[in-house]
Amino acid sequence: MAVDPTATTASPASAAKQKAVDAYLGMWRDVAAVATTSDWQSPRLAEHATGDALSVLARQLYADHYNGVVSKGAPANSPVAQSVDSQYEPKTVVIRDCSDASTWLKYRTDNGKPADDEPGGKHLIHAEVKLAVDGSWRVTRFAVERTGSC
Template sequence: MGTHRRQTLAGIACVAFTVAGCSSGESANVAEPARAPAPSSAASASSTSPVETAQQKAVDSYLRMWEDVAAVATTSDWQSPKLADHATGDALSVLSRQMYADHYNGLVTRGKPVNNPVVQSVEPPDVPTTVLIRDCSDASNWLKYRADNGQLADDEPGGKHLINAEVKLAVDGSWRVTRFAVEGTGTC
């Protein structure tokens, strides 16, 4: 078995993403920052603009996707339906393939990444159906381990990674991450 990066989602350098280029370096992962609070009543929901609502729901979906990934990565269960709760399309395909690769190579992931997503743009501007997010994810404490003996997969330190993501409104009214690109360690 070859050397494996300790960061989760190792090997994911780019997911067909036109907003940002991809580096040829290592890739990373992300997970769980504070979430924006959901509107607590119908009154507050009605005072929120469609743009604010779209941004809030897209960021929440993005964060939940990484929470799901962190949970599934503890067993590298590439067949977990949880992966599809907040991801679809290219994003879901990449996540499933990475979990399969980790399972095949006898790796699991422990810890959780820390995400700091920021909305970069919304389209269309009046009633958004697509939100682009930029994140500086810290995967320093989200590392890969060998499932058979519990030892770190390698001696490479984790770190911060720039992530660009596209989140779209689905036909069922939910928001799901459709694509993302993870840049190498130290890119943010």
């Protein structure tokens, strides 16, 4: 098979950034799916999150479960990999996202009505994604800023 001389292989840093963004988006897809039942014990949460990130997600979902609240919809994310710790052997990627949660809202399980009068909105999120020992990328921590922060 002939090799295309114009084809380029992604640098280790570029590949890491893409894998980190994929893991970050996977985490939010997992959370949106699990939040429909507020199942804080779902093993799906650990597929793309670990450490502090996993702990925060599980605690929030437990609080929602305890308070009789579920979420409907999903956030619209637009992550950008801002930095990588090494160009040649990357292990950590920092992501910045302006997440739109206006279609991802909380509802009461007892009557199906909105849990509050908050309209949702855009939130600035900073996240750290690390290479795990098994070769996967997982979000290790994140911070969500107030509504309207981006």
